Amino acid sequence: MQLAVLSGFVLAAFAPLLHRWFGGRTSLVLAVFPAALALWFLGQVPAVMDGEVLTLALEWVPSLGMSLTFVIDGLSLLFALLITVIGTFVLIYAGGYLKGHPDLVRFHIVILAFMVSMLGLVLADGLLTMFVFWELTSITSYLLIGFNHADLEARKSARQGLFVTVAGGLALMAGLVMLGIAGGSWSLSELNAMGDVLREHDLYAPLLICLLLGAFTKSAQFPFHFWLPNAMAAPTPVSAYLHSATMVKAGIYLLARLHPGLGGTEMWIGILSVVGALTMFTGAFLAIRHTNIKKLLAYSTVMALGTLTMLLGIGTEGALIAFATFLLAHSLYKGALFMVAGILDHETGTKDVTAMGGLRPLMPVTALVALIAALSLAGVPPLFGFIAKELMFESVLEAGRFRALILLLAFSAAFLTIAVAAIVGLRPFFGERRQTPRVAHEAPASMLIGPAVLAILSLLLGLTPMLAGTGLLTAAASAVIGEPVQVSLSLWHGINLPLLMSLASLGLGYALFRRWDLVRGRLARLDPLMARGPEAGYEAFMHGVTVVSDWQTRILQNGYMRNYIMVMVLTLIGLVGNSLLLRHAPAIAFHVDVRFHEVVVVGMLVMGALFATVTRSRLSAVVSVGIMGFSIALTFILFSAPDLGITQLLVETLTVILLVLVLFRLPRFASLSTPVERIRDIIVAGSAGVLITLLVLTAWGIDQFVPISGYMIDNSVPLAHGRNIVNVILVDYRALDTLGEIFVLALAAIGVIAMLKLRAGDKAAKKATPEKEPYDG
Amino acid sequence: MVKSGTLILHTAARILMPLQLLFSVFLLLRGHDEPGGGFIAGLVAAGAFTLYLFAFGVSATRDVLRMVDPRDLIGMGLLLGMISVFPAWFVDQPFLTAQWWEVPGIDFKASTPLIFDIGVYLAVLGSVLAMVMTLMEVDKDEP
Numbered sequence: 045m046q047l048a049v050l051s052g053f054v055l056a057a058f059a060p061l062l063h064r065w066f067g068g069r070t071s072l073v074l075a076v077f078p079a080a081l082a083l084w085f086l087g088q089v090p091a092v093m094d095g096e097v098l099t100l101a102l103e104w105v106p107s108l109g110m111s112l113t114f115v116i117d118g119l120s121l122l123f124a125l126l127i128t129v130i131g132t133f134v135l136i137y138a139g140g141y142l143k144g145h146p147d148l149v150r151f152h153i154v155i156l157a158f159m160v161s162m163l164g165l166v167l168a169d170g171l172l173t174m175f176v177f178w179e180l181t182s183i184t185s186y187l188l189i190g191f192n193h194a195d196l197e198a199r200k201s202a203r204q205g206l207f208v209t210v211a212g213g214l215a216l217m218a219g220l221v222m223l224g225i226a227g228g229s230w231s232l233s234e235l236n237a238m239g240d241v242l243r244e245h246d247l248y249a250p251l252l253i254c255l256l257l258g259a260f261t262k263s264a265q266f267p268f269h270f271w272l273p274n275a276m277a278a279p280t281p282v283s284a285y286l287h288s289a290t291m292v293k294a295g296i297y298l299l300a301r302l303h304p305g306l307g308g309t310e311m312w313i314g315i316l317s318v319v320g321a322l323t324m325f326t327g328a329f330l331a332i333r334h335t336n337i338k339k340l341l342a343y344s345t346v347m348a349l350g351t352l353t354m355l356l357g358i359g360t361e362g363a364l365i366a367f368a369t370f371l372l373a374h375s376l377y378k379g380a381l382f383m384v385a386g387i388l389d390h391e392t393g394t395k396d397v398t399a400m401g402g403l404r405p406l407m408p409v410t411a412l413v414a415l416i417a418a419l420s421l422a423g424v425p426p427l428f429g430f431i432a433k434e435l436m437f438e439s440v441l442e443a444g445r446f447r448a449l450i451l452l453l454a455f456s457a458a459f460l461t462i463a464v465a466a467i468v469g470l471r472p473f474f475g476e477r478r479q480t481p482r483v484a485h486e487a488p489a490s491m492l493i494g495p496a497v498l499a500i501l502s503l504l505l506g507l508t509p510m511l512a513g514t515g516l517l518t519a520a521a522s523a524v525i526g527e528p529v530q531v532s533l534s535l536w537h538g539i540n541l542p543l544l545m546s547l548a549s550l551g552l553g554y555a556l557f558r559r560w561d562l563v564r565g566r567l568a569r570l571d572p573l574m575a576r577g578p579e580a581g582y583e584a585f586m587h588g589v590t591v592v593s594d595w596q597t598r599i600l601q602n603g604y605m606r607n608y609i610m611v612m613v614l615t616l617i618g619l620v621g622n623s624l625l626l627r628h629a630p631a632i633a634f635h636v637d638v639r640f641h642e643v644v645v646v647g648m649l650v651m652g653a654l655f656a657t658v659t660r661s662r663l664s665a666v667v668s669v670g671i672m673g674f675s676i677a678l679t680f681i682l683f684s685a686p687d688l689g690i691t692q693l694l695v696e697t698l699t700v701i702l703l704v705l706v707l708f709r710l711p712r713f714a715s716l717s718t719p720v721e722r723i724r725d726i727i728v729a730g731s732a733g734v735l736i737t738l739l740v741l742t743a744w745g746i747d748q749f750v751p752i753s754g755y756m757i758d759n760s761v762p763l764a765h766g767r768n769i770v771n772v773i774l775v776d777y778r779a780l781d782t783l784g785e786i787f788v789l790a791l792a793a794i795g796v797i798a799m800l801k802l803r804a805g806d807k808a809a810k811k812a813t814p815e816k817e818p819y820d821g
Numbered sequence: 822m823v824k825s826g827t828l829i830l831h832t833a834a835r836i837l838m839p840l841q842l843l844f845s846v847f848l849l850l851r852g853h854d855e856p857g858g859g860f861i862a863g864l865v866a867a868g869a870f871t872l873y874l875f876a877f878g879v880s881a882t883r884d885v886l887r888m889v890d891p892r893d894l895i896g897m898g899l900l901l902g903m904i905s906v907f908p909a910w911f912v913d914q915p916f917l918t919a920q921w922w923e924v925p926g927i928d929f930k931a932s933t934p935l936i937f938d939i940g941v942y943l944a945v946l947g948s949v950l951a952m953v954m955t956l957m958e959v960d961k962d963e964p
Contacts, residue, residue, distance in 0.1 A: 686856040694864035698949060701871055705956040765921060765930065766853035774858060775934040775941070779917045782937070783902050786944040790895045793948035797892070800959045 046102050046112050048084070049167070052077060052160035059152040071139025071490075074152055075132045078159060082128035085121060092121050092519045095528055099233070104173065109230045114167040118519025122368065123166040123290075123297055125516070126375050130289045131159050133379075133494030138281040140490035141386050151191060151279070158184035162290050166297055171220045171230045174298075178216065178262075181291050182209040188282040189275045201274040204582065208261050208271045216258025216298075222251035227305075236304040236526060243309055252306060255298070256315060263295030263349045266323040267578035273330075273342040280386030283338060288345045288378040293371070296352045300367065304526030307359055316357025317443065317450055323350025325453040328460035332560065333567050333574075336395045337385045337468060341378065344421070344464045347457055348374045351436060354450065356524075358443045365531050366435035368520040373420065373432035373502070380417035380498035381468060384410060387491055388472055393481035397467055398561075402477030407486045409496070411473040416499040418469020420506070422462040422553065423546060428506040430546070431533050433458065437542035455545060462553025467560060509533035606717075610725070613732045621735050630738045631745050645682065649675040662713055666703045670696060687770040834876035838885075841869030849942050859938035863945025870946075871953055879957050891950035898944025905937040 055077055063070050088098060098116040116124070135155070142148050161180035168174040183206070190202030226245040227235045235242065242248060259265075264272035275287050286292070299307075299316070306312060327346030334340050348370070355367040387410050389395050392403070404411040420429030440447070440454045486492075505511060510533065518531040537543060556563060600611055624630060652671035659665050673696035680689035717725070756769055756777060766772040774782050845866035852858030874882045909918035921932045 687858065687861065690856060690861050691864070694861060694868065697868060698864060698871070698953075701875075702953065702956070705953065764919060764934070765932070766934070768852060768854050768856060768858070770856075771852045771858040771938075772934075774860065775853075775937045776919050779905075779919075779934070779937055782941060783906070783917075786898060786902055786941055789948045790899055790944055793892075793895060793951045796952045797955050800955050 045084075045100050046114055048081065049114075049160060049163050052156050052163075056153045056156035056160075059156065060149050063149050063152075068139070068143065070148075070152065071135050074156065075135040077156070078128040078131035078135065081163070082125060082132060085116075085124045085128060088116055088121060089516060092116060092118055093515055095519070095522070097233070099169070104170075108172070109170075110172045111170045111231070112173060113169040113231070115169040115233050116167065117523040118368075118516065118521070119297070119300055119523035120166045122372065122516055122520040123293070124163060126372075127159060127162050127166065127290050130285060130375065130379050130494075130498070133383075133497060134281045134285040137284070137383055137386070137491050137494040138279070140488045141281055141390055142279060147191065151188075154184050154187045154191075155282070155285070158188065158286065158291070162294070165294055169232050171224055171232060171235075174232070175213075175217055175220055178258075178294060178298075179210070179213050181286075181294060182206060182213055182262075185209070185275070185286050185291055188286060189278045191279055191282065192277070195277065198277040201271075201277040205271045205275045207586070208268055208582070212258045212261025212268070212295075215254045215261075219251050219254030219256075219258060222247045222254065223302075226251060232301060236302070238305060242305050248306075248309070249311065252311060252315075255302065255306075259295030259298045260319065260353075261295070262298075263292050263353070264323075264346050265295070265319050265350065265353055266326050267581070269323060269326060269346045270577065270579040270582065272346055273334075273339050276336075276338040276342050280338065280382060280389060283342070284379050284382030284386065287342065288382055289375045292345065292349060293352070293375075296349060296356070296371070299353065299356050300524045303356060303359070303364075303524050307356070313357055313359060313445055316359075317354050318357070318446055320350045320352070320354025320357050321446075321450045321453040323347070324354060324457045325460075326350070328457040328464070330574075331464045332460055332467070332556070333564060333570075335398045335564070337388060337397050337472075338382075338395055340397065340464055340468055341381055341385055344461060345374075345378060347461060348378065351454075351457070354454075355436065355439060358439050358450075360439060360442055360444075361521075361525060361529055362435065362442060363439035364524045365517070365521045365529065366432065366439045367524060368517045368531075369428075369435050369533065370432040371520075372505075372517065373428045376498050376502045376505075377417040377420040377427075377429055380413060380495040380502070381421065383491070383495040383498075384414040384417065385468070387487040387495070390491070391482065391484045391487055397471050400472035400478060400480060401475045402473070403480075403484055404473040406484045407473075409492055410487060413492070413495045413499045414469045414473060416503055417495065418465040420499075420502040421469070422465035422550070423458070424550070426503075426506045426535055428502045428509075430506060431509055431535060433546060434537060434542045435533075437545050438537075441541060455549060458545070459549035459552040459556065462549055463556040463560065466554065466557035470557070506535065509535060606725075610728060613728055617728070617732055617735055620739060621731075624735065624739055624742065628742060628746075630742045642682065645675050645678050648672075649679075660713060660715075662707055662710065666700060666707065669703075670700050673699065685770070687768065830876045834872050838869045838873045841872070842866055845869065845942075849938060852938060853934065859941030860945055863942040864949065866942070866946045867949035867953075870950055874953060874957060879954055882954070891947045891954060894943050894947025895951065896947075898940045898942070898947055901936055901940030901943065903940075905933040905940065908933050 055074070059070070059074065062073055066073050091098065098114075100114040100116070102112040102114075104110045104112040114120075135152075138148075138151060138155070142151060145151070158181060161177045161184060164177035165174055165181060168177055186202050186206040189205050190199050192198045223235065223242070224230045226247045227238055227242055229235055229238075245251075261268045272287060272292060276283055278287065324347050327343045327348075327350055331340050331343030331347065334343065351370060352367060352374075355363045355370065385395075387407070388400060388403075391407065392400055394400065416427065420427035423429045423433030436454065437458075440451050443450050517533070518529065521531055522528045601608065649672055652668045652675065655668040656665045656672070659668065673692065677689045677692035677696060680686075680692055756773060760766055760769045760772045764772040764776045766776070845862040847862075848857035848865060849859055849862035850857075852862065870882060870886075873885060906916050908920045909916055912920070917933075919932060919934050921930055924931050
């Protein structure tokens with residue numbers, strides 16, 4: 045199974061080839077992949093419903109404790125089904141939405157890669173494996189937000205999304221490492237089975253905060269919510285898939301996954317329920333300020349993500365059942381609504397809801413789909429969203445702490461959401477007909493099937509709640525709670541407080557919808573306040589980073605070679621000197637036993653070095669440095685290291701050649717340093733030399749480890765079939781190092797080429813204005 | 822700045838280059854048992870081409886190299902280096918574990934270290950040549 049999932053990466057690599065074969069129908073061909081996986085996952089539903097947990101063990105890097113083990117329980121199966129089912133429809137939809145787009149291939153590659161990463165994230169059992177997939181989703185999300193890379197806004201939003209989620213990813217990594225240390229295991233299922241071990245561990249508070257930072261940034265919780273609406277710069281299929289149904293729920297998934305092991309403490313309940321409730325209200329409130337249909341939906345996604353976090357925070361059995369229900373309901377209606385938004389944008393040429401109206405006769409199917417999905421979003425019976433909202437109200441009412449605050453925020457968010465639903469679902473289709481930039485007509489079937497199926501599911505599950513309730517949701521809620529529970533959903537709960545709250549919010553929401561234009565005008569006065577929100581903090585931070593890096597570049601990397609060398613040498617003196625002089629006593633243990641020829645070679649070395657520093661001609665400096673190099677080669681040969689000697693000789697020869705080539709390009713020799721600077725340089729260089737000499741002499745007397753050279757000599761012939769130990773070390777014992785070295789060498793060569801050729805290119809660029817290269821995907 | 826050389830340099834380069842290249846291959850192949858190896862051999866080969874460069878200039882050297890761009894040599898070298906990583910995987914050993922195969926008929930043992938060493942040879946040769954040739958070409962562009 046792991047290979048089946050990961051084969052998506054291979055499929056992504058072959059997407060360009062498939063495009064050549066299938067042309068415009070590639071989306072359909074590629075959709076077979078998630079569809080097949082979805083069928084497989086559906087096949088697992090009965091077993092998981094019976095309370096089974098499937099563990100598909102597979103080692104990856106056993107020496108690091110990393111495994112590719114997949115665990116399929118209710119929670120991961122629910123997520124896997126959402127990812128694959130919605131993924132199938134999104135791929136089909138994208139075929140219509142991006143029809144004829146020159147970069148469609150790139151879209152397919154990245155979205156497939158995302159799909160696989162997201163599946164890996166929800167299925168992985170290993171902490172580190174999950175983290176790898178987590179970061180992959182951040183990167184693929186970045187590429188997808190910036191899909192229209194010629195657009196400055198898209199690039200900016202992509203970068204913002206990446207910075208926020210990856211910064212959170214760093215915190216998450218720290219949290220996961222602490223989690224692994226605290227629990228002594230790197231497997232999620234083992235950690236969850238530990239009972240109170242983690243909750244009572246000293247590291248609990250720091251690790252929880254780090255994990256929450258990771259989850260909150262990923263799932264756009266207040267105050268990190270601002271990146272999600274900006275991510276709407278992505279094409280609509282991406283928004284529907286990543287930024288409402290799957291990726292932004294990764295943080296929620298993580299919290300739900302860790303709930304059995306970490307949840308239920310004061311800290312957990314306090315942070316999650318308050319942050320969740322705040323996010324929920326912020327999302328709903330900010331939504332009605334916008335007229336862009338995608339932004340409206342994005343903020344309402346923020347609201348939904350807040351709701352999910354809040355429910356996890358409340359943490360009662362009812363709240364967790366509500367969590368699973370709300371999760372499913374939201375993915376269904378929000379996916380459908382986003383695809384409807386894409387259809388509207390595609391067919392009318394505008395994203396502004398106020399510019400649309402009376403479209404129902406022109407696009408009847410879209411209007412129907414939008415209506416069903418919006419009713420589910422609003423939580424109107426008999427749709428599935430209604431059940432989810434009832435459960436949400438019920439669990440808020442039984443919240444242990446901060447009940448009044450949460451209740452107030454939940455109720456306000458609910459009626460604001462109803463207004464949003466009406467704006468998105470009613471406004472474009474009813475009322476008087478408005479002129480749109482493009483003459484609207486019904487969308488092609490490929491774009492309708494996805495939203496239609498999702499909307500029908502919203503309706504179907506609402507009418508037959510036991511279908512979802514007794515099935516997957518029971519298993520999912522059980523996985524979050526950590527012990528088996530029975531979920532029974534129903535439409536009619538009797539006349540109780542949640543129902544009254546629903547009715548009141550419906551009335552208020554509809555009233556707000558009728559006066560929306562007026563309210564929006566009033567809210568515009570708050571704009572200056574909004575401009576100082578968390579996003580301003582992000583901008584200020586990024587500006588600070590630029591200022592600091594600017595400053596340190598000016599100080600440390602000012603482009604003068606002499607400065608770089610001095611910084612490096614001073615760092616060396618600082619670090620080596622510190623540990624040599626303060627931690628070890630420098631001990632000089634050597635005895636003078638030198639031969640005459642050794643003195644000669646050393647003398648040549650010293651002479652070369654001295655001459656190089658005082659000469660005023662570059663050529664003689666090159667020559668004297670060359671003398672040093674050849675003397676070193678001689679030393680190697682004297683101490684019977686022929687390979688090193690030969691290498692040194694050859695390198696020295698080539699260095700001289702390269703220097704000579706460069707020499708002629710330099711300006712005339714000039715003395716730029718003052719006497720004071722020269723004295724400073726002498727001191728720096730002198731102390732570095734003395735220090736290294738001391739280091740070598742001290743190291744001579746220290747024998748901390750058994751030398752490994754004995755092993756290498758003994759095994760060179762029997763194991764490595766070679767008598768030249770130097771070469772055996774290079775290509776066998778230490779082949780990985782050598783591999784790294786040739787890569788470094790290649791990079792250096794590329795660096796030289798880039799530096800010289802790009803400069804030459806500048807001159808050419810001045811002659812003719814460069815044409816923008818067409819992108820060939 | 823590097824003008825084509827004198828008659829002596831021309832003649833020497835023409836005779837020495839093939840010899841040096843042969844010598845580099847010799848060093849490469851015997852490297853596992855005697856002083857030599859991919860790195861040294863690559864440097865010797867680079868030296869050979871550099872001598873030719875100094876004698877005849879960039880375009881003549883490109884002619885000698887025919888279709889092969891030094892940059893491609895770097896890529897080939899890295900590729901061979903990576904290729905030698907994997908055979909161990911197929912016999913269920915850790916990556917990079919050396920594999921030895923007897924070639925029937927002749928007294929020669931093929932092995933992943935040899936493939937690796939050839940990779941090193943090409944990468945070194947390509948890198949040095951690319952650097953030297955780029956430096957010389959830029960010179961040529963200057964007025």
